[in-house]
Amino acid sequence: MEELGIPDEFRAAVHKLYEQVRAKIRTREGMSECFGSNIGVKQGCPLSPTLFGLYIDKLEDWLNKNEGGGIQLASYVVKLLLYADDLILISKTAQGLREQLKALELFCQEVGMQVNTSKTKIMIFTLKRKERQNIFLFEWSPLEIVTEYKYLGIDFHHKLSLETCKAKRIQGGWKASFLLxxxxxxxxxxxxxxxxxxxxxxxxxxxxxxxxxxxxxxxxxxxxxxxxxxxxxxxxxxxxxxxxxxxxxxxxxxxxxxxxxxxxxxxxxxxxxxxxxxxxxxxxxxxxxxxxxxxxxxxxxxxxxxxxxxxxxxxxxxxxxxxxxxxxxxxxxxxxxxxxxxxxxxxxxxNYTGEYDEKAYLGATIKGKAKILVAQLRTGSHHLRCETEIKLDATMNFNCWNQATTLDIVLLFVQPLILLDFSLYIYFFSKLKILHKDDIFVSMHSDQVKNLLALDPTKEVYIRNVTIRKIPRVSSDIPLYDILNEFRKGHSHMAVVVNFPGIKGQTLENAIDVNAKINGSPSKEQKVLPK
Incomplete structure (x- = not known):
């Protein structure tokens, strides 16, 4: 530091910092006794990289005195790369690399630095096997020639391919994701x-x-x-x-x-x-x-x-x-x-416009199962049996609330249920959505509906919970008071059941307009509800 012109005050502070270095070693049996250390820099000290950098900077000047090694990059000759205590020697020829290793060996002898040969590797970027048969020595110890090596977290391959690095990134990503x-x-x-x-x-x-x-x-x-x-x-x-x-x-x-x-x-x-x-x-x-x-x-x-x-x-x-x-x-x-x-x-x-904002229902204070159900409905992952190409000649007009009948469970496969993401509330429309081909919504059969809540489209309805129930294979004469939509006979289906606290409704028979045509019939004499 004195040769570099560093002020005396700073050198005195560093000397005081390293005057009496005490350390312990953690073992399986516990911590060892304290002992003194006068070699190297402190592990984990913020000043250690700077001190080591000042110490190793002489190596670049030392290698530049040697004409061997290095590669041409623009108008510069690059002979080594330094990052903390990691050192890379670069050469276009095997002889040039040997000369660099010899220069490094002489430098270590002069400054008293040691190189861990077990962690020192040689990589030859070539497809020729003959080139990979060269022998490189450091202090009379042979250095291992490898086909790939990780430097600063990037895996390099001798074929100048980054496929290994990409595979390691994917593997590490899966590991981190599963751990999370x-x-x-x-x-x-x-x-x-x-x-x-x-x-x-x-x-x-x-x-x-x-x-x-x-x-x-x-x-x-x-x-x-x-x-x-x-x-x-x-x-x-x-x-x-x-x-x-x-x-x-x-x-x-x-x-x-x-x-x-x-x-x-x-x-x-x-x-x-x-x-x-x-x-x-x-x-x-x-x-x-x-x-x-x-x-x-x-x-x-x-x-x-x-x-x-x-x-x-x-x-x-x-x-x-x-x-x-x-x-x-x-x-x-x-x-x-x-x-x-x-x-x-x-x-x-x-009505997706391309925004990357989290949907409101994912951040709403509702049960996690309800969020999952809504996500399944919105993405077509509800596992419901979809009926397409349903031909209905009836137009069902739903009236407002009828306080006469108390019913707190409703099953409506209409558009607003799928749009549940807006908030804790959903808006119901008065017209039933008739499905077209390729739609993911589940249709409602007018001749197999037992009960139905008539909803006011101008009011907001609070949702208490949303669950999925399985409609068993039952005959039409068995009452299913808690399941309001039954599909074709002899089939099992999954149905969405939305629960509204304290809501009163009316049956489908009272909700259908008198003048509506059900399956081509102008009157209600045709059996709409199963007995």
Whole structure:
């Protein structure tokens, strides 16, 4: 530090800090006795990386004196990479690397530093087996030649492929996701908003670590594998089918794709590199790759952005604004153009406009089972037997509340029930929704309905709970007072039962308009209700 011109006051403070270093070792039997230490820097001390950096900086000058080794990057020769106590020696030839190892050996002897040869590996980036048969020594100890190695969390392969890194990210993401769900289950955390926040804090960083490097080279199949991690969390939390389109799940859960997060991170990194001066390595690498016409990292980033209609020049500079810009581009690409039948139905029935806001029912103070039921209804995962192409000549007009009959359970497969996400309240319409083909709603048979609440469409009705009950195979003459909708005879169905506290209603017989035609009959003489 004296050679570097560091002030005496700072050197005296460091000397005082390391004057009497005491340490203990944690063992299986417990803590050991205190002992003195006069080698190395303190473990976990914030000053340790700086002190080691001052100590190791001489190595670069030492290697530069040696003409061997190094690679050409733009107008610079790169011989080593340093990060904390991790050191990488780079050379284009085997002889150049041997010369660098010899220079490192002499440097360690002069400054009294030791190298852990068991953790020191050699990687040769080539497809030729003959090149991988070279022998490298350090202090007369042979160094192991490996085909892949992890540096700063990124797995590098000798074939210059990042497929291993991508596979490790996916594997680590699944592990973190299962661990999160297990912890939430033990802590009885069922709230989706909490799970989504924890996923963003604990799982997303694991999956997207280093995506600035490997994100642009990821194939569409690879991104689908990554998105499956978040899709599994949504489907398992909301208990919906895995066949529901991923875009609908994201819209329902108020989330956005992991690829969009990776894209925003990559653009933020490029924006940061653009604002650096020309002496920083990220800026040097970016400019060097832009000047080349071959397949480079920067060219892959450009193609990746073009795939989603993103222009680097139009991107804002702040990270949050970049993220919003990317999410908007992804939303536009996902919900425009040729979309599937399920997505078209979701847009039509729920007036979806492309927002990524969490639906209100997921944050409402209602039972978790009710939230799951609503999510199943909205995503077509209700497991109900859907009757399509039902031909009814009757138009049923539901009157207002009738205080004569007390009935607190109603089964209505009409549009407002599916739109339960607005709040704790739902609006009921007076007209029964007749189903068309491809609709996911369950139809109501006018000649098999036992009782029905007549609801006022101008009033708000408080929902106490929502449950699913199974309609058994029974004959029509058995009374089912608690189940108000019976489908075709001889079949078992799942029915949604909505419970309203203290609500009074009237039977279907009193609710049907006198002039309505039931199955072509102009009067009510035809048996509408089973005996």
């Amino acid at each position: 769900q297990n912890r939430c289950r033990k802590a009885e955390l069922w709230d989706w908003k909490t799970k989504k926040t924890l996923f963003g804090l604990l799982v997303t960083p694991v999956v997207l670590y280093g995506c600035e490097v490997w994100g642009s080279s990821m194939s569409n199949h690879g991104w689908r594998q990554i998105e499956r991690i978040q899709k599994h969390l949504i489907t398992s939390s909301l208990k919906v089918k895995s066949t529901v389109p991923y875009e609908i799940l994201l819209a329902e859960a108020g989330s956005f794709s992991l690829e969009a997060s990776a894209m925003s991170r990559m653009i933020s990194y490029l924006k940061k590199a653009e604002n650096m001066d020309n002496l920083h390595w990220p800026k040097i690498v970016m400019n060097d790759t832009l000047e080349r016409r071959k397949k480079t990292w920067m060219n892959q980033n450009t193609k990746w952005m073009y795939k989603w209609g993103i222009n680097m020049q139009e991107c804002p500079n702040r990270n949050r604004e970049i993220k919003n810009y990317v999410i908007e581009k992804f939303r536009t690409a996902m919900w425009t153009g040729q979309i599937g039948r399920k997505k078209a139905h979701y847009i039509r029935e729920f």
